[in-house]
Amino acid sequence: MPRPTTAQIAYGSVTVVFSALAMLLLSRTASGAGVAVIAVAALGLGLLVALTVPAPAPEETPAATPAPERVPAQRAVLADSVREPAGP
Numbered sequence: 363m364p365r366p367t368t369a370q371i372a373y374g375s376v377t378v379v380f381s382a383l384a385m386l387l388l389s390r391t392a393s394g395a396g397v398a399v400i401a402v403a404a405l406g407l408g409l410l411v412a413l414t415v416p417a418p419a420p421e422e423t424p425a426a427t428p429a430p431e432r433v434p435a436q437r438a439v440l441a442d443s444v445r446e447p448a449g450p
Contacts, residue, residue, distance in 0.1 A: 366412060374412030378404045 366374075382404035391397060 367415075370412045370415045373415050374408040377411040378408030381407050 382400060385400045385404065389396065389400065
């Protein structure tokens with residue numbers, strides 16, 4: 363599995379903090395079990411957000427991409443353009 367990018371880590375972390383804070387304020391829970399449930403839910407939501415942030419596409423190396431095939435007509439056009447004189 364590839365390493366997470368900086369954006370994925372940032373979005374996931376921000377989601378955990380703000381969702382936990384919002385759920386704690388909205389639920390007004392005071393018990394340890396309630397806080398634990400909210401913490402697990404916030405971590406799960408942060409993980410979900412971090413994994414759904416689109417990762418950049420892997421860069422293609424020039425060696426990995428094949429050279430385009432030239433058809434005979436293209437070769438003739440290229441050969442004609444090379445043979446023309448450069449000017450006076």
